[in-house]
Amino acid sequence: MKSKGICYLVGTGPGDPGLLTLKGKDCIEAADVLVYDYLCNPEFLRFARPEAEKIYVGKKARDHTKTQDEINEIIVKLAREGKVVTRLKGGDPVLFGRGAEEAGELANAGVRFEIVPGITSAIAGPAYAGIPVTHREHCSQLTIFTGHEDPTKPETSLDYEKLAKADGTKVFLMGVERIDEITSQLIKHGAAATTPMALVRWATLGRQQTLVATLGTMAAKVKETGFKAPAVAVVGDVVTERDKINWFESRPLFGRRIVVTRTRHQAGALTKKLAALGADVIELPTIRIEEPHNRMAFGELVQDAHTYDWIVFTSPNGVDAFFKMFYKLYNDAREIGGVKIAVIGPGTADKVREQHLTVDLMPEKDFVAEGLVKAFKDHHNIENSTILWVRAEEAREVIANELTGMGGIVDEAIAYRTVPEKEDNLEALARLKEEGADMITFTSSSTVEHFLDLGVALPAGIKIASIGPVTSATIKKRGLKVDVSAKEHTIPGLVAAIEKFYA
Ligand code: SAH
Numbered sequence: 001m002k003s004k005g006i007c008y009l010v011g012t013g014p015g016d017p018g019l020l021t022l023k024g025k026d027c028i029e030a031a032d033v034l035v036y037d038y039l040c041n042p043e044f045l046r047f048a049r050p051e052a053e054k055i056y057v058g059k060k061a062r063d064h065t066k067t068q069d070e071i072n073e074i075i076v077k078l079a080r081e082g083k084v085v086t087r088l089k090g091g092d093p094v095l096f097g098r099g100a101e102e103a104g105e106l107a108n109a110g111v112r113f114e115i116v117p118g119i120t121s122a123i124a125g126p127a128y129a130g131i132p133v134t135h136r137e138h139c140s141q142l143t144i145f146t147g148h149e150d151p152t153k154p155e156t157s158l159d160y161e162k163l164a165k166a167d168g169t170k171v172f173l174m175g176v177e178r179i180d181e182i183t184s185q186l187i188k189h190g191a192a193a194t195t196p197m198a199l200v201r202w203a204t205l206g207r208q209q210t211l212v213a214t215l216g217t218m219a220a221k222v223k224e225t226g227f228k229a230p231a232v233a234v235v236g237d238v239v240t241e242r243d244k245i246n247w248f249e250s251r252p253l254f255g256r257r258i259v260v261t262r263t264r265h266q267a268g269a270l271t272k273k274l275a276a277l278g279a280d281v282i283e284l285p286t287i288r289i290e291e292p293h294n295r296m297a298f299g300e301l302v303q304d305a306h307t308y309d310w311i312v313f314t315s316p317n318g319v320d321a322f323f324k325m326f327y328k329l330y331n332d333a334r335e336i337g338g339v340k341i342a343v344i345g346p347g348t349a350d351k352v353r354e355q356h357l358t359v360d361l362m363p364e365k366d367f368v369a370e371g372l373v374k375a376f377k378d379h380h381n382i383e384n385s386t387i388l389w390v391r392a393e394e395a396r397e398v399i400a401n402e403l404t405g406m407g408g409i410v411d412e413a414i415a416y417r418t419v420p421e422k423e424d425n426l427e428a429l430a431r432l433k434e435e436g437a438d439m440i441t442f443t444s445s446s447t448v449e450h451f452l453d454l455g456v457a458l459p460a461g462i463k464i465a466s467i468g469p470v471t472s473a474t475i476k477k478r479g480l481k482v483d484v485s486a487k488e489h490t491i492p493g494l495v496a497a498i499e500k501f502y503a
Pocket of ligand 1: 014092096120122125173175201204
């Protein structure tokens with residue numbers, strides 16, 4: 001019988017999550033086991049099935065978590081066991097990625113495999129720094145070489161004489177640590193010391209950094225600035241194009257490191273918007289959403305939802321939890337009946353509309369509990385109306401108190417609770433400690449409370465951005481200052497305020 005075991009050797013591109021191929025994504029989704037290393041963006045692991053096994057095999061220069069032989073052994077063994085193994089590699093798998101060696105091992109072992117090409121940092125890295133590796137006005141040849149050779153080889157296999165004489169653009173990878181030797185060898189063999197040169201670090205990511213100099217001055221500049229790997233080096237006249245087409249680094253939030261503290265599940269929308277403006281986003285989830293303590297009570301209220309005059313939703317999470325329960329109980333959307341729906345703000349309204357339901361009431365501008373109460377006061381007489389308020393376990397009591405005060409009969413359906421995130425943020429915490437950040441965003445009081453409860457020291461000078469007055473009050477209550485507050489209390493409102501702050 002033929003085994004279904006297979007190994008996909010997938011290039012994940014240089015880092016920007018948008019630069020993974022569709023086929024690469026398919027392979028991640030199909031994997032039983034993912035084997036990944038240092039330069040592969042860990043975000044991609046999110047495409048994997050939750051039960052997929054994840055094996056980190058490391059590999060920074062000098063810090064080989066697993067040797068190449070061990071990696072070969074792992075992928076052969078797992079595929080032989082009949083598993084779908086997806087081996088993720090930064091950039092393209094066969095450009096200085098040892099993908100060919102792994103393919104060779106798989107072939108020797110008689111294991112099925114496929115190579116899924118990726119976008120290489122050798123071309124994309126310079127492009128994200130505004131440097132095209134070829135240009136009709138500058139050159140028609142590109143040479144790519146490695147600065148880090150097999151340390152077991154006694155002599156260098158790089159022929160600097162030929163490299164120095166090669167026309168056109170030269171790109172080299174893994175060269176920061178030997179920059180002095182490489183540049184001086186090229187000059188010694190005849191390359192002009194005045195040739196423009198750039199190094200692009202963490203290319204295509206929010207934390208990209210570019211250093212521009214010449215072949216003759218780069219080594220000193222690296223030393224002086226403490227510039228570190230991983231970086232791609234590009235040498236040639238094309239570097240001057242950067243003056244004109246440096247698109248990536250000129251976006252409004254480029255160079256700003258911003259922390260997002262929402263749940264992992266919800267962070268996406270905010271992260272994407274900030275990243276699209278060029279920010280380097282650290283997702284540090286401080287909270288997680290869990291089922292309420294009393295699921296049974298919640299289920300009973302959801303079951304009776306159609307008997308109420310109004311359902312009031314005060315958060316997107318509440319809408320999610322409500323309909324998750326609703327469709328466990330019913331399999332016909334009409335069971336919701338003719339109940340009217342009120343929401344606290346646009347984010348919550350979007351969630352309701354995702355269910356193909358219309359929102360009957362929303363505040364005009366103040367997207368907080370008080371705003372919703374005012375909207376009821378302005379537009380509806382709710383005396384003797386029955387109202388089901390779908391809420392978090394730890395919500396403020398404004399809605400219940402005020403609506404009851406107006407004669408409404410309010411039942412409270414506790415849909416979820418917010419608990420501190422303890423596992424999913426260790427890597428982000430380490431990055432925050434090591435690299436600091438320019439700004440931290442809070443999108444609810446619970447993100448503030450739980451972040452501060454982590455006991456992490458806020459980096460000196462960090463700015464604090466808040467989505468609205470309730471969150472701001474919590475920030476102040478905990479002794480901190482709000483630097484940026486959203487005019488409109490929504491995610492787009494928060495992003496707009498941050499952009500304005502840095503403009
Ligand atoms: N197969 C990869 C290269 C692997 S070798 C590719 O096609 O891109 C590892 C080297 O690639 C690093 O030392 C660095 O020189 C370069 N590199 C990979 N990703 C990079 C990135 N995002 N920014 C800058 N350099 C990168």
